[in-house]
Every structure is written in structure tokens, then in C-alpha cells.
Amino acid sequence: MGPSNLCTNGPQGPQNHGPRVASRLHGSASATAATPDFSFSSSPAVVEGRRAAAPATGHRKGSGVVVLGSEVGCGDVVQDLAARGAASAREQSCREFGKQYNQLLSRSTQPTFCPNATTSSDRDDGSQSKEKISVTFVNKDGTEQTISVPVGMSILEAAHENDIELEGACEGSLACSTCHVIVMDVNYYNKLEDPTDEENDMLDLAFGLTETSRLGCQVIAKPELDGMRLALPAATRNFAVDGFVPKPH
Amino acid sequence: MGRVRPLHHAARRLLLLFPRPRAFSSAAAAAPSREPLHVCVVGSGPAGFYTADKMLKGHEGAQVDIIDRLPTPFGLVRSGVAPDHPETKIVVNQFSRVAANDRCQFYGNVTLGRDVSLSELRKTYDVVVLAYGAESDRSLGIPGEDLRGIHSAREFVWWYNGHPDMCNLAPDLQSTDSAVVLGQGNVALDVARILLRCTSELAATDIADYALDALRGSTIKKVYLVGRRGPVQAACTAKELREILGLKNVHVFIKEADLVTLPADEEEIRNSRIKRRVYELLSKAAIAHKGKNNNGQKELHFVFFRRPTRFLPSEDGVTVGAVQLEKTCLKDDGVAGRQVAVGTGEFEDLKCGLVLKSIGYKSLPVEGLPFDKYRGIVPNLKGRVLSSESENATVEPGLYVVGWLKRGPTGIVATNLHCAEETVASILEDDKKGLFMGPSDSKKQGRRGLLEILEQKNIRFVPFDGWEKIDSKEKMAGELKNKPREKITTWNEILMASN
Numbered sequence: 023m024g025p026s027n028l029c030t031n032g033p034q035g036p037q038n039h040g041p042r043v044a045s046r047l048h049g050s051a052s053a054t055a056a057t058p059d060f061s062f063s064s065s066p067a068v069v070e071g072r073r074a075a076a077p078a079t080g081h082r083k084g085s086g087v088v089v090l091g092s093e094v095g096c097g098d099v100v101q102d103l104a105a106r107g108a109a110s111a112r113e114q115s116c117r118e119f120g121k122q123y124n125q126l127l128s129r130s131t132q133p134t135f136c137p138n139a140t141t142s143s144d145r146d147d148g149s150q151s152k153e154k155i156s157v158t159f160v161n162k163d164g165t166e167q168t169i170s171v172p173v174g175m176s177i178l179e180a181a182h183e184n185d186i187e188l189e190g191a192c193e194g195s196l197a198c199s200t201c202h203v204i205v206m207d208v209n210y211y212n213k214l215e216d217p218t219d220e221e222n223d224m225l226d227l228a229f230g231l232t233e234t235s236r237l238g239c240q241v242i243a244k245p246e247l248d249g250m251r252l253a254l255p256a257a258t259r260n261f262a263v264d265g266f267v268p269k270p271h
Numbered sequence: 272m273g274r275v276r277p278l279h280h281a282a283r284r285l286l287l288l289f290p291r292p293r294a295f296s297s298a299a300a301a302a303p304s305r306e307p308l309h310v311c312v313v314g315s316g317p318a319g320f321y322t323a324d325k326m327l328k329g330h331e332g333a334q335v336d337i338i339d340r341l342p343t344p345f346g347l348v349r350s351g352v353a354p355d356h357p358e359t360k361i362v363v364n365q366f367s368r369v370a371a372n373d374r375c376q377f378y379g380n381v382t383l384g385r386d387v388s389l390s391e392l393r394k395t396y397d398v399v400v401l402a403y404g405a406e407s408d409r410s411l412g413i414p415g416e417d418l419r420g421i422h423s424a425r426e427f428v429w430w431y432n433g434h435p436d437m438c439n440l441a442p443d444l445q446s447t448d449s450a451v452v453l454g455q456g457n458v459a460l461d462v463a464r465i466l467l468r469c470t471s472e473l474a475a476t477d478i479a480d481y482a483l484d485a486l487r488g489s490t491i492k493k494v495y496l497v498g499r500r501g502p503v504q505a506a507c508t509a510k511e512l513r514e515i516l517g518l519k520n521v522h523v524f525i526k527e528a529d530l531v532t533l534p535a536d537e538e539e540i541r542n543s544r545i546k547r548r549v550y551e552l553l554s555k556a557a558i559a560h561k562g563k564n565n566n567g568q569k570e571l572h573f574v575f576f577r578r579p580t581r582f583l584p585s586e587d588g589v590t591v592g593a594v595q596l597e598k599t600c601l602k603d604d605g606v607a608g609r610q611v612a613v614g615t616g617e618f619e620d621l622k623c624g625l626v627l628k629s630i631g632y633k634s635l636p637v638e639g640l641p642f643d644k645y646r647g648i649v650p651n652l653k654g655r656v657l658s659s660e661s662e663n664a665t666v667e668p669g670l671y672v673v674g675w676l677k678r679g680p681t682g683i684v685a686t687n688l689h690c691a692e693e694t695v696a697s698i699l700e701d702d703k704k705g706l707f708m709g710p711s712d713s714k715k716q717g718r719r720g721l722l723e724i725l726e727q728k729n730i731r732f733v734p735f736d737g738w739e740k741i742d743s744k745e746k747m748a749g750e751l752k753n754k755p756r757e758k759i760t761t762w763n764e765i766l767m768a769s770n
Contacts, residue, residue, distance in 0.1 A: 191365060191685060197358030200685045223510035226545040229689050 155248035159186050160206065162256045171243040177203060177252065178238035188254060194239035196220050199228040201238035206251040208234055213246045230255035307334040307374075308707060309717030310698075311396040313383050315339040316346020317684045318674025319402035320366040321691035326400075327372050329699050335375045336396075336718055340382040341435070342733040342765050343741060344370070346404060348684065350434040353461045354476035355468065357755060362684055370735045376718060378725070379733035380766065384637040386730045387721070393669060395720035397707040398698055400671040401640070401649065401656075405632035405680040409647075411453070415582030419443075420591040424458045424629035431465055431486075433479035433758035435765055443590075444489035447624020451594050453579055454629030455498035456506035462627050463494045464515045467569050472519075477749065477756045493570040495621060499578040499599055499612035501529060502553045503536040508683075509548040515571065516556045522568040525557035529575040535603065535610055574621070576600065578612055583620060593620040632680035641667065648672075648679050654694030655701070668706060671698060737769035744768045 154170040159181065161167065171180040178201045181188040189200035202225070205211040211234040217225065221240050228235055238252075310326055312319045315337045323335045343349055345363050352359045370377050381387060383403065392399045408423035410416060422442055429437035450466055452459045465473070470487045478486075498505055502525075505512075516523055530553065532540070540547045553573065577596040585592025596619055599612035634649075636642035643650050643660045649672045650660040656672050657664035673694040674687050682690075701707070709715075716723070725732055741759060745768075748757035759765050 189365075189685075189688060191362040191688075192358050193361050193364065195358040195361060197356070197361070198683070198685050200688060219513065220510070222548070223508065223513060226509055226548060227683055227685065229685065231544070 153245060155243050155245060155250075157243070157247070158249075158251045159188075159203075160251060160253040161187065162254050173243050173245060175243050176239050177201075177241040177243070180243065181238060186254075188238055190239065196224060196237070196239065199224045199237065202228040202230075202255055203236055203238045203241065204230075204232050204253040204255060205234040205236060205241075206253050210247060210250045211236075213244075214241060228255070306714060307332050307717065308398065308702060309396045309715045310335045310398040310400065311392050311721070312337045312400045312402055313339075313392070314346060314402035314404055314674070314676075315344040315366075315377065315379075316402065316404055316674065317348060317362065317366075317687040318404065318677075318691060319346065319400075320344075320369055321688050322400050322402055322673050322695060323375055324365075324369045325691050325695040326698065327369065327374055329695055330702065333374060334717055335372075336378060336721060337370070337375065338378045338381040338383065338387070338721075338732075340380070340403075342379040342737065342769050344377055344379060344735070344738055350429050350432045352432075352684075353428075353465065354432065354478035355464070355473065357476070359684065377735040377738065378721070379735075379738060379769075381725065381730060381732050386728060387724055389637055389639045391724055392721075395716050395724070396669070397715050397717075398669055398671065400654075400673055400694060400698070401676055402672075402674045403634075403676060405634040405647070405675045407633040407635050408628065409631040409633050411579060411628060411630065413579060413581050415584065415591070418582050418584055418591040419589050420447075420624055421582060421626040421628065424452070424454070424462050424627045425632055427462050427627050428458065431478055431482035433482070433760035435760055435762045438479065438481070438760040442485070442625065444485050444491055444625065446490070446590070448490055449493045449495065449621075449623040450491050450625040450627065451495045451497060451621055451623040452627045452629055453497050453594075454506070454631075455496050455573075456629060456631075457508055457511045459496055459627075459629035460507050460511045460515050462629060463496055463571065464511075464518065466491055466494050467515075467518055467521050467571060469519060475753060477754055477758060479758050479760050480752075481760070491569075491625065493572065495572045495574050495623070497574040497577050497579065497594075497596065497621075499576070500601060500610065501532075501536065501575045502573070503532060503539050503546055503550050504601075504610065505549055505553070507549060508545060509552060512549055512552050516552060518571070520568050522563065522570050523556050523560045524570060524572040525553055525560070526573075526575070527557055527561075529573070530554050530557055533601070535601070539610070576612070577619075578614065580614075580618065582626065585624065591624065591626055593622045594626060595620050632675065634676045634680070646679065649676050651677055652697075654690075654697045731766075733766070733769045740770065741765060741768045 153173045155173060156168055157171050157177065157180065158166055158168040167184065167186055169180060169184040169186070171177070176194065178188060178190050178194055181201075182190060188203065191200040192198040194201075205214070214236065217236065217240065221237055224237060225231060225235055228237075232255075235255075241247075308330055310323075310333050312323050312326075312335060319337055319339075323337055326333050326335050337344070339346075345366060348360055348363055348366075369375060383389065383392070383401075389399070406425075408425050415421075420443060422440065426437055426440055427442060430440040430442065444466075450463075452463050465478075465486070466489070470483060473483055473486060515521075530550075532550075540550055574596070576599045578599050579594050580597045581595045582591050583593040583595060584590065597614040598617040598619070600615055601610040602613050603609070604611045633647050634642075636649075641650055641656060641658055641660075641664075642648075646660075650657040650664060651672050652666065654671045654673055654677060656667040656670040658667055671694050673691050675681075677694070678690060724730075742756075745756040745758055748759075749755055751757075759768050
């Protein structure tokens with residue numbers, strides 16, 4: 023599976039949840055990669071570079087590197103990088119890959135790109151990827167922020183791209199509970215797929231767990247979720263008294 | 272089974288290279304109208320780093336120095352989190368970004384109480400936050416506890432994680448086929464899992480190389496997890512339990528009789544989602560493994576309703592040969608509505624050549640610090656250190672506490688996030704009240720003062736870029752062995768690598 027090999031083989035971890043996260047995050051990305059269309063662009067790498075440089079406005083789904091690396095495909099530097107990544111598959115090489123890719127980005131954001139290219143390739147990605155839904159976050163202090171989230175993107179990523187104060191200690195690898203969000207309307211909660219055992223294991227430890235709690239990294243934007251409201255759990259517990267005791271679900 | 276390390280991480284890392292200015296209303300409110308607020312955080316584990324993070328975000332004028340007695344940052348994320356839990360360690364990315372903040376400095380290899388005293392720190396900084404955790408162990412206080420072959424789980428964990436204070440532990444894994452782990456919390460499950468997991472799987476982690484060698488030569492085939500109470504009261508979480516129950520080539524033994532619940536147990540299950548899920552996992556595992564042949568597999572035995580009463584020596588007289596266990600039953604303690612284990616007077620011996628006591632960590636006081644010996648924490652009110660645990664205690668000005676030292680050694684990495692939020696909220700509140708505005712002639716020196724002290728005492732501190740050098744050397748050495756990193760484990764070598 024081409025680009026996914028770039029960084030496989032991290033240390034052995036609890037095996038059961040990695041793949042799910044990965045597939046969720048990368049599923050749509052590989053679909054995009056399967057039908058690249060560069061016909062409107064004289065220099066695809068440039069297009070991708072521009073898009074990556076402004077991730078908040080792009081329609082990036084899942085992992086930036088996967089999407090970008092595979093979509094670009096024909097760029098020599100990227101191919102070279104991809105080959106290097108595939109040959110050496112550890113974290114170090116991921117970082118190396120990242121570093122070099124970043125250099126690529128700075129090189130490719132030259133004023134040579136065609137302004138039409140991005141919109142064209144957006145359109146050609148299929149109608150779904152252009153679709154965005156509106157999600158409102160209710161912050162700890164009660165203030166609200168409404169953001170638009172591209173279909174296919176996780177709530178954790180969307181929150182980070184919009185400067186919403188949602189932690190993501192494990193960066194979406196289902197190893198912490200810091201991206202805990204509370205779905206404020208049970209009807210929306212019911213539109214989500216049931217949490218996996220692994221997500222439930224983490225929710226067990228979530229601070230201020232409720233009946234409609236989910237991990238932001240596991241909630242993926244889809245059209246039915248348009249208008250969803252999510253609360254960030256408020257930190258009101260006195261920790262001097264005791265450790266956490268999650269409420270029964 | 273190779274876990275797909277999602278490319279996602281690389282992507283995230285990339286994304287984070289693009290600066291994303293964050294706006295925080297509280298930060299704007301506390302615009303600096305005076306000298307910086309000098310903050311010193313003692314300890315660079317999750318509690319320390321989350322505190323630094325919240326402090327920097329919550330106060331534009333805060334200048335935060337983090338000191339740690341080790342040259343390496345991140346506390347238990349480095350030396351506590353099991354090597355086969357790399358996802359849990361991803362949080363160091365976030366901590367490294369905190370350390371990269373212009374207003375934050377890391378001073379490794381600086382020990383509170385030896386290189387710098389608490390009173391010196393309090394004279395130097397407006398705010399001192401103690402986040403140095405729990406570096407000792409509770410003891411059982413039963414006969415034979417100092418026999419050879421008995422270690423605290425903390426020592427064993429530090430050993431396999433390459434902590435420089437424990438790299439010479441050299442536990443004997445070759446003279447016995449049985450290990451007893453006392454306790455059934457997550458740390459107990461960690462050490463049991465490391466003893467049982469295939470070394471080919473461990474070889475791809477950042478486990479210390481000497482530990483991997485020792486485990487490769489290990490003759491231990493049976494691990495007993497002993498708990499005073501029953502499966503409903505087991506202190507582990509579902510994630511860790513699910514993982515150990517699913518280990519390759521390990522046969523799990525759970526006595527069905529132990530799974531019988533009494534009304535009080537059912538009440539506990541009803542009231543706690545986590546207990547319910549842990550109990551369900553144990554019940555399922557008991558059925559799944561029932562009647563299966565364990566052809567040469569390693570064995571994991573859950574031993575419930577037993578408490579250790581003494582350690583018995585083996586024939587050589589100096590090494591542990593067995594643990595004497597007393598059967599227990601549960602009684603309501605009448606106060607907190609908790610069920611406690613009481614001995615029944617019935618004893619049995621469990622043979623073993625290695626014992627790991629996983630019955631809790633313990634914090635240690637430093638000179639000049641109020642300390643509640645009974646609870647093993649610093650008496651505090653929402654993180655504000657109190658002069659004593661009595662009711663008429665007064666607040667120690669400018670002194671705060673966070674993490675395990677504040678609330679005891681429980682919880683996960685994320686627990687410290689909320690714990691830090693609480694302590695930082697107290698600091699910001701006290702700042703607004705003007706508590707740190709001393710007379711102008713008593714202005715605190717902050718960072719400059721610390722550097723003076725360190726220079727006077729000839730302390731060679733390790734800055735964050737010193738750690739980055741250690742980090743890249745470890746990663747480079749790891750690459751040769753297909754490991755994420757090869758930890759440098761002796762004090763001398765770590766200090767040399769920081770140059």
C-alpha cells in the first residue's frame with residue numbers, strides 16, 4: 023500500500039487499534055490518490071506545495087503527507103523522498119522525510135503556480151471532498167466557535183486547524199483521552215458509528231465523561247453531522263481530594 | 272504483528288512546522304505591565320510540562336524555567352511509560368514545543384535539595400511549582416522484604432526503560448521459572464507484560480539494550496499477578512488489561528470461583544464504568560482460556576483474594592524462594608463504603624524466584640517543604656501549598672504543587688493536564704490579587720538568579736538543546752538496530768552525549 027509503507031513498522035504497540043486509526047484517517051486519502059488529475063496544472067508539485075502551505079484552507083484529509091506525497095507522485099523530489107521513506111521505515115526516516123519534504127515545500131512555493139490548478143483539482147477530487155459541514159464548539163468558558171469542517175476530516179484535526187483548545191496528546195493514535203468532546207445533542211450522537219472497544223477504553227479515563235462523550239480523533243465529519251454542537255469538558259474538579267473517578271456510562 | 276505507525280504522525284509533525292498563532296483571552300487579559308513573572312517548575316514530567324504550557328498560555332509576562340534532576344526531560348514518559356506503548360509517548364512532541372517557547376527554558380541535571388535549595392528557589396522566583404512526582408516506593412513492611420530477588424516495580428520499570436539510576440539493577444531472570452507481581456494496577460500489568468511478551472516484539476521498541484538481552488535469556492515462564500481483593504476491585508484499566516489478555520503465546524489463568532460477585536461487588540460495577548469493563552474482560556478471558564491446552568505457552572495467573580504476609584528464602588538463604596499469601600475476604604470498611612480485604616487466617620506459599628512489588632509509588636519531601644507523611648503528598652488547596660495538613664494551616668506564598676506530589680501517585684498522563692489547569696488557575700488568581708507584587712527593592716531575579724546560583728556551585732546544567740543532542744544520538748543508534756531509539760543509560764554517557 024504505497025505511501026503507507028513509508029512509516030510503518032514503528033515499535034510494536036498494542037496491535038489492535040493502530041490500523042483502525044490509520045484506515046480511518048487514510049481511507050479517503052488513498053481514494054484521492056488513486057485518481058490523481060493533474061491535467062489543469064503544469065506543475066503539480068507546485069499545486070500541492072501551495073495547498074500544504076495553507077493547510078487550514080485546503081481540503082486535506084487525514085494525513086497531509088500521504089495525500090500530498092501520493093498525489094504529487096510525478097515530482098522527482100517527492101519520488102526520491104518516497105523511495106527513501108519506503109527503504110527506511112523508522113521514525114527517524116519519517117522525520118527526515120518530513121524535513122526534506124518541508125524543504126521541497128519551500129522550494130515549490132514559487133510564483134509559477136497556476137491559480138486555477140487548485141480549484142480544478144479540488145473539483146476533480148469528486149464532489150464529496152468539497153463538501154463541508156458546520157460544527158460548533160462550546161468552550162470551557164461557555165463561548166462558542168463555529169467552524170466549517172471538510173467531510174472526511176476528524177474533529178481533532180479540524181479543531182487544531184481552527185485554534186480550538188482541544189488537546190491531542192497522542193495525536194490521534196487512540197492512546198489518550200485528551201481530545202474528549204461531548205456531543206450536545208443525542209440525535210447527533212446517534213448518527214455516529216459506535217465507539218470501538220479501544221475508544222471506549224480511552225473514554226473510561228476521560229475527564230468528565232458523559233453519556234454522549236466521544237474522542238475527537240474518532241469523530242469524522244460527514245454530511246449528516248452538519249450543525250453538530252460539541253462541548254469541551256470543563257475542568258472543575260478538585261484534584262487535591264482524589265484522582266479521577268469516571269462517571270458510569 | 273506489525274502495527275501500522277500511521278504516517279499521520281509525520282504529517283502532524285509537518286503541520287506543526289507552520290506557525291499557528293493561538294489567541295487566548297486570558298493571556299490578553301494579563302498583559303505585562305511590569306517585570307516578567309518569574310516561574311520555576313521543578314520536574315519535567317507531564318505535570319511539569321503541562322504546567323509550563325498552561326502558564327505560558329495564561330500569562331503573557333510569564334517566564335518559565337523548568338529544572339529537572341536528570342539531564343533528560345519528560346519524566347515518566349521516558350522512564351515510566353512501557354517501551355511497547357510508543358503512542359503514549361507521542362505527547363513529548365507537544366512538550367518539546369513548550370520547551371521551544373521563547374519564554375521557557377529547561378535546566379536539566381539540576382537537583383532540588385542538592386544543587387539548589389527550596390528556599391533559594393523561593394527567593395529567586397515569584398512562583399515555584401513543585402512537579403517532581405514520586406520517586407520512591409511504598410513498602411509492605413512484612414518479614415523477608417529485603418531478600419534478594421525482590422524489587423519494587425518502579426525499580427524494574429526504570430531498569431528496562433534505561434533510567435540512569437537503575438541501569439545496574441540486573442534482576443536475575445535466569446534462576447527461576449516463576450515471577451510474582453504484587454498488585455494488579457497498570458504498573459503491575461506493565462511489568463508482567465514485559466516479562467511475558469515475545470522478545471522479538473520488544474526488540475522493535477526503545478527498551479534498554481541490556482534489558483532486552485536479559486529478557487532474551489529469561490527462564491521465566493509463569494507470572495502471577497496477586498491482588499488482595501477481587502476482579503471487581505482490580506486497579507488496572509481496560510486498555511492495559513485487554514492488551515495483556517491478548518498477548519501472543521500466553522495462556523491466561525483466572526479461577527472461575529473468583530469471578531463470583533456479591534451484592535456489594537455488583538453495586539461497585541454499577542457505579543463504575545471502568546470496573547464494569549475490567550470485570551467483563553476478565554470474565555471473558557476466563558471463558559476463552561478455559562479447557563484450552565497451553566502447549567508450552569507462557570502462563571499468566573491472576574491470583575485474587577490473597578495478601579502477602581512474608582517472603583520466604585530459598586535454599587541459599589539469601590534469595591527469595593516463595594511468597595506466603597493469606598487468603599482474604601472482602602468486608603465493608605464502614606467509613607468510605609469501600610470494600611477492604613481482611614485476612615482469613617488461611618495461608619499458602621507461592622514459589623517464585625523473582626518478586627516485583629507494584630503496590631504504589633511514594634513521593635519524598637525536600638527540606639523546607641510541608642509534607643503529609645500519611646498521604647505521601649504536599650498539603651495543598653487547589654495547588655497552593657499549605658503550611659501543614661491541619662485545618663488552620665496557612666498558604667505558603669508563591670509555592671505551588673502539581674501532579675503526583677499534589678494528588679498522590681495515580682492517574683494517567685492526561686490527568687496531569689487538568690491537574691495543571693487547576694494549579695495554574697490558582698497562580699493566575701493569586702497574580703491578579705497582586706500577591707507577587709513585592710516592594711520594588713525585593714524584585715525577584717528569576718532566571719538570572721538561578722544561573723548565578725548554578726555558576727556559584729559549579730553545576731553544569733543541561734539545556735534543552737543538550738537534550739536534543741542526546742535525543743538525536745539515541746535515535747541514530749536506534750536506527751542501526753531497527754529501534755525508535757537506543758537509550759543512553761549511564762550518567763556519564765548521557766552527560767557526554769549532551770555536549
